[in-house]
Amino acid sequence: MLGEEAARRTALEARARAILEGAGYERIETPAFEATELFARGVGESTDIVRKEMFTLEDQAGRSLTLRPEGTAPVCRAYVEHGMHKRRQPVKLWYLSSFFRHERAQAGRYRQFWQVGAEAIGSEDPAVDAESITLLASLLSDLEVRGLRLRLASLGSLQSRRAYRERLQAHLRANEASLSREVAERIELNPLRAFDSDHAGTRQVMASAPRLSEHLSAADAEHFAQVRELLDVAGVAYELDHTLVRGLDYYTRTVFEFTSDALGAQSGVGGGGRYDGLMEQLGGPPTPGMGWAAGIERIMLASASSRDGEGEGDSSTARGGGGVHVPPSAPPELFVALEDGDPGLRTLAFGLLSEARSAGLSAQMDLGGRSLKGQLGHADALGARFVAILGDGGTVLKDMQAGGQEPLAANAIVHAVLRGHHAL
Numbered sequence: 001m002l003g004e005e006a007a008r009r010t011a012l013e014a015r016a017r018a019i020l021e022g023a024g025y026e027r028i029e030t031p032a033f034e035a036t037e038l039f040a041r042g043v044g045e046s047t048d049i050v051r052k053e054m055f056t057l058e059d060q061a062g063r064s065l066t067l068r069p070e071g072t073a074p075v076c077r078a079y080v081e082h083g084m085h086k087r088r089q090p091v092k093l094w095y096l097s098s099f100f101r102h103e104r105a106q107a108g109r110y111r112q113f114w115q116v117g118a119e120a121i122g123s124e125d126p127a128v129d130a131e132s133i134t135l136l137a138s139l140l141s142d143l144e145v146r147g148l149r150l151r152l153a154s155l156g157s158l159q160s161r162r163a164y165r166e167r168l169q170a171h172l173r174a175n176e177a178s179l180s181r182e183v184a185e186r187i188e189l190n191p192l193r194a195f196d197s198d199h200a201g202t203r204q205v206m207a208s209a210p211r212l213s214e215h216l217s218a219a220d221a222e223h224f225a226q227v228r229e230l231l232d233v234a235g236v237a238y239e240l241d242h243t244l245v246r247g248l249d250y251y252t253r254t255v256f257e258f259t260s261d262a263l264g265a266q267s268g269v270g271g272g273g274r275y276d277g278l279m280e281q282l283g284g285p286p287t288p289g290m291g292w293a294a295g296i297e298r299i300m301l302a303s304a305s306s307r308d309g310e311g312e313g314d315s316s317t318a319r320g321g322g323g324v325h326v327p328p329s330a331p332p333e334l335f336v337a338l339e340d341g342d343p344g345l346r347t348l349a350f351g352l353l354s355e356a357r358s359a360g361l362s363a364q365m366d367l368g369g370r371s372l373k374g375q376l377g378h379a380d381a382l383g384a385r386f387v388a389i390l391g392d393g394g395t396v397l398k399d400m401q402a403g404g405q406e407p408l409a410a411n412a413i414v415h416a417v418l419r420g421h422h423a424l
Contacts, residue, residue, distance in 0.1 A: 008300060009114075012143060013096050016116045019139050022362035023131065024332065024382070025094040025118050030074035032098070036064040042073030042282055044190065044249025053101040067100035072250065072275060072291060073282065075119050080284040088378060089122030089368045096296070109266075110297065117272070117293030123367050124276065124288040126223050127350055129254040130230035131367065132290050134354060136270055137236050140258055140294070144304035145269060147261025150237065153213070153244040154224040154253055155192075158277050160217035161252075165191060167210050175205040195243040206243070213242040220253060226343070227254055233347055234354035250278040254290070260302035269302055270294025331383030334417050336365035337375040339391035348410060349390050356414050388413045 021027075036056050043049050055067040068074060075093060078084070084091045096116045103109060118135060120128050133150070140148055155161060168191045176184050180199035194206055216224070231238060244255055257271030272292025279287040334356050336349045349365055356363035364382065366375045372389070379387045380400060387398040390410065397416055398405040408416060 005300065009296060012296065012299065013116070015142055016094070016096060016139055019135060019142070019357075020094040020118055021330075022332070022357070023092070023135055024364040025092040025120075028075065028078070028093040028095050029097060030068065030071060030078060030095075032067055032100075033065045034068055034074050034077070036066040038073050038077060038282070039066055039069060042076065042250060042278060043070060047190070047249055049101065053103055055100050055102060068097075069099055069101045071095060071097065071099065071115070071117065071293065072119065072278065072289075075291075076121070076275075076279050076282050076284065076287075076289065079121050079287070080279070080282070085122070085285065085287065088381075090120040090128060091122055092118070092120045094118040114296035115293040116296060116299075117270075117291060119289060119291035120367070121279075121289040122287060123369070124223075125367050125369065126226035126254075127230055127346065127365070128290045128367050129227045129274065130234065130350060131353075132272070132292055133227075133231060133254075133256055134234045134236050134357075136258065136272075136292050136294060138357065140269065140299065143299055145258075145260050145262075145299060145302045146304055147259075147302070148269075149239060149259045149261070151241040151244050151257045151259065151271075152228070152231075152238040153240065153242050153255050154216060154220060154227075155245065155251055155255055155273070156212060156216045156220040157252055160215070160220050161212070164210065164212050164215040167215070168192065168194075168212075171209050172205070178202070178205050190249060192245045195245050211242050223253055229347060230350045233351040250275040250281070252276045256292070258294070260298075262302045263298065268295075269298045330362060331385065332364045332379075333361045333385050334363040334413070335375075335379035335382065335384035335387045336363065337372060337379065337387055337389045338366065339372050339389065341369065342392070345390050345392070352388060352390070352410055352413060356417070359414050359418060361414065361417060386417050 039054060040050055049069045054069050057065055059065055079091065094117065096114065098112055098114050100112050102111060118132060120132060137150065156164070169187055172179065172187045172191055172194060178201040179194070180197055180202050183194045183197050183199065183202050186193055194202055197203060244257060251273045253274040253276065255273035258269045259267035260269050261267065270293060274288065274290045276288040278289060279285065336353050338345050338349055353363050353365045366378065370378065376387065384400055387400055389396045389398060394407055395410045395413060396405050397408050397413055
């Protein structure tokens with residue numbers, strides 16, 4: 001990548017930094033090489049990545065090392081090894097890094113490729129899911145990715161998925177003669193991947209397969225309903241696609257994918273989801289997580305400024321993370337706090353957060369379930385200029401520098417912050 005394309009990527013990175021660091025995400029990177037076992041345990045031995053696509057070698061000490069094919073497993077390793085559980089949760093990180101997979105090279109799909117992504121670790125709040133999705137939606141919209149669509153689904157928790165998995169396996173075994181060899185080999189390891197198959201016989205079998213959406217636990221269904229409600233409040237359009245399973249074994253609950261009609265049949269641009277059981281698989285404590293990644297080459301192919309409007313190939317949408325972080329460049333201009341955890345107030349707060357970011361403000365809200373005192377302490381530690389406190393009695397805008405505060409209508413908060421509102 002050079003010349004004009006290099007300049008475009010530099011501009012893309014600058015926009016990603018502005019959006020993600022404005023939302024409280026810190027830059028993080030991992031080594032290009034990791035222990036092979038990390039990906040075998042974290043990504044899943046039944047995935048194409050581990051089975052076919054990793055670049056693996058043995059070093060002089062006899063250790064098996066792999067060029068990172070994705071970044072979520074490394075970021076979880078870094079979270080544990082660097083004691084990030086001691087920091088305020090969720091820990092929010094972003095990266096822009098190169099990754100490596102042994103795939104058939106074609107337009108927008110290379111064996112060394114670049115991804116921009118974000119990870120939020122340490123909270124199971126549905127607002128984390130919604131924020132993650134809205135941030136990628138904002139980035140792709142700002143970069144003028146054409147024909148953008150968002151597919152959304154829930155895979156449920158690992159516990160609630162067990163019973164469904166058995167039903168799906170029974171359905172696949174009963175129709176095994178019609179399946180592709182690859183799908184048949186994965187019935188025991190990862191039957192959900194059958195939904196991804198392009199094989200005609202497999203697709204016919206899957207048309208009558210039981211749907212996971214019909215077997216979600218009450219808690220999983222409520223979590224997914226809250227995610228959808230918050231996306232509606234933020235004005236993010238989506239299509240429910242209950243056949244969406246993504247390509248990695250660690251996903252739980254919310255999964256999503258952005259596609260572009262400008263890229264032809266292989267239309268994926270970016271996506272991700274929750275991975276609430278991954279940290280335990282890697283030997284760490286139970287810790288929920290949510291993240292995504294988008295392929296830089298795919299974004300550039302699909303953006304309005306691309307000279308080559310059409311592209312072929314699969315998306316580079318595995319997700320990533322890192323090991324060394326630097327603080328955000330500037331404190332938030334607005335922090336949104338809640339007097340209590342009332343669902344209605346939380347929805348109002350998320351709407352205010354989205355409005356502030358759409359207006360160009362750097363804004364954050366609590367995603368860790370803290371008390372109001374804890375939220376104000378967090379806002380002060382971040383150096384927030386203003387804090388909007390939402391309660392049953394109305395909304396108050398607090399000037400964290402001058403110390404004054406004033407009651408305001410929620411729909412007047414963003415305008416007040418934009419004009420500086422020093423006379424509180």
